[in-house]
Amino acid sequence: MKHILALVTLALLSVTTYAHNPNAEPPTKKMKATTSVQHIVLFKFKPETTPEKLKEIVAAFEALPSKIKEIKDLKWGLNNSPEDHAHGLTHAFILTFDSVKDRDAYLPHPAHKAFGTIVGPWIADLTVVDFANQGK
Template structure:
């Protein structure tokens, strides 16, 4: 009987310790280190994908001027969090004539709302229009 009483406090302590480990483990290492993130703090970025097909009458020099003008926008519009671009090289033949891709990243919809009517963006659109055959734009939220 004495042996059974002596084991119960040990069992209770072991149970409490294991329960504590299980609870802390369910929160992940960020909570244990004091770095828990709410859903809103999880880094999500708004991607703005822009695809162009230029008119056949646009020369390579015209297209390069437009690419250079688009590349300057991040230095003119501070809400652009990231920018990259490239020329299509897909072997699939599904591009529908689109040749150039530009990927802009914003931290919020509010930042995108600043970008769209921004004078530098509108000035770019004005020089682009005479050379634009087709454009496709897709925006999406990407988990980072």
């Protein structure tokens, strides 16, 4: 019982020490630099793009990981930001690659090129940004 009481006391002291010391640094999770690459694609579609066409485009994008082994992950969603900075971009896709080499293999891949022929006629604007975590 004394051991438990001592542990609880130490835990409370460490919490209150941080809470009452305005100069104390909050605990942070260290981020490590990585070789993986995030490939972010943002689309603005032409006004005449129908909901059916958008479903076809999204389905074609979602199929890419099954056709291109270098894609390690795919996430996508619709813009829902309350800030007015999207410039009409509505759909966001994030592809993850293990390396720049894998990303570079994806770009000319026939399945990626075929997707471009599906989506290309419907794009009003497009933004692409790639990055690797720089870490601390």
